[in-house]
Amino acid sequence: MKQKNSTLVKSMTDKIQESSETDTKKSDSFSKLIIFHLDNEEFAIPIEDLKEIIRLTELTPLPNSPDYIMGILNLRGHITVVIDLHKLLKTPKTSDSSFKHVLISEIENSSYGILVDQVSEILNVKSAKIKKSPELLSSKFKNQEIKGVLVLDNPKKKSDKQRLIIILNLPKILEIDELSSVNKNIKNKSK
Numbered sequence: 001m002k003q004k005n006s007t008l009v010k011s012m013t014d015k016i017q018e019s020s021e022t023d024t025k026k027s028d029s030f031s032k033l034i035i036f037h038l039d040n041e042e043f044a045i046p047i048e049d050l051k052e053i054i055r056l057t058e059l060t061p062l063p064n065s066p067d068y069i070m071g072i073l074n075l076r077g078h079i080t081v082v083i084d085l086h087k088l089l090k091t092p093k094t095s096d097s098s099f100k101h102v103l104i105s106e107i108e109n110s111s112y113g114i115l116v117d118q119v120s121e122i123l124n125v126k127s128a129k130i131k132k133s134p135e136l137l138s139s140k141f142k143n144q145e146i147k148g149v150l151v152l153d154n155p156k157k158k159s160d161k162q163r164l165i166i167i168l169n170l171p172k173i174l175e176i177d178e179l180s181s182v183n184k185n186i187k188n189k190s191k
Contacts, residue, residue: 031130033123033150035165036103036116038085039095042165043116044123044150049170051104051111053119070115073102080104082113088173089145107174114170125150130167144172 033044034053059071059082068087073080082102086093102113130148150165 029127030124031127033125033165033167034103034119035121035123036101037097037118037120038091038116039093039097042120042163044165044167045103045170046147046167047122049105051106054102054104054113056099056102056115073113075104075111075113078111080111080113082115083174084115085173088176105170105174107171112174123150123152125152133166145169 032047034047034050035042035044037043054075057073059073061071062069062081068084070082070084073082080102084099085091097117099115099117101116101119103116103119105112105114129152130150133146133148145168147167147169150163150167152163152165154161154163
């Protein structure tokens with residue numbers, strides 16, 4: 001099982017790198033999304049917002065930091081601030097699931113890692129399947145934090161139930177002055 005997960009993460013990382021190298025023009029008709037789990041909910045992030053996916057390794061705690069910053073890690077010479085998305089978005093954690101992967105993103109020359117329970121798949125979806133986020137969802141999150149909701153038929157369940165996957169706007173979520181200042185402090189101290 002561990003071997004299978006490791007192969008899946010490697011495959012997904014390769015696809016992210018391929019996508020960022022070959023998909024310089026975004027097609028109007030399709031979007032590539034990384035699907036991941038936080039608690040019992042499915043979320044997605046456009047593949048172009050990610051640099052890579054890694055398995056969670058030991059984090060170095062960062063004293064006197066906001067509660068959503070879980071620590072830092074050294075990723076091939078780059079210090080990456082690792083964030084608990086539950087705490088950042090102020091959504092309650094309802095299960096005892098544990099973080100297994102870190103989604104790595106670079107925003108304005110700063111490296112961030114997002115803790116997720118599991119990365120499940122990469123989907124190439126028609127843009128028509130992405131719906132505007134409903135009012136109720138906008139009240140749970142800030143409006144700019146969500147790009148939309150992906151509506152998919154659920155082949156695993158024989159009922160009419162559809163999969164609804166919230167598509168997050170990662171660059172907007174990470175546009176927090178606190179994060180920017182933490183990253184600047186880390187860069188200044190590492191010089």
